């Protein structure tokens with residue numbers, strides 16, 4: 001299936017073309033339409049099969065077509081800082097023509113990063129990619145505003161459970 005068949009926003013299609021993607025991979029073909037239809041999806045696919053774009057593209061498309069300023073539009077929870085950085089970079093390429101704001105929030109960074117993260121969680125950012133521990137640190141400070149959240153993604157959910165993040169994830173889901 002070609003990406004032009006998904007009815008994506010034109011700015012997103014430009015980003016897809018610039019990333020040199022032509023055809024959707026099997027996992028993308030299966031999960032993009034139900035996510036675009038507003039359904040909850042559980043998908044299992046190995047690394048290298050295009051699973052990141054399988055959730056990023058419909059989420060980005062939804063936020064482009066139903067843009068709300070000053071809110072966190074999508075929260076993507078991931079097990080490691082490496083994955084958070086990788087997803088952010090992936091998104092930068094795809095959103096080159098879209099002007100969607102995003103930030104990766106993970107532990108081990110300096111005070112300046114913490115301030116930027118706090119601002120995004122308070123004032124909004126289209127897409128936030130976070131590790132559970134760092135998100136909990138922000139939640140405990142009481143300023144996180146998730147009232148406009150449209151999408152929630154648990155990436156590598158099995159690995160997060162293996163790493164003992166269940167309680168943290170439940171706290172984030174409650175928030």
Ligand code: AMP
Nearest residue numbers: 021023024025047048049050051052053
């Ligand atoms: P992932 O499985 O999400 O780690 O993606 C593996 C690699 O495939 C990444 O470098 C993506 O940029 C690339 N990729 C994802 N979807 C496509 C696609 N439809 N066509 C070509 N490359 C893709």
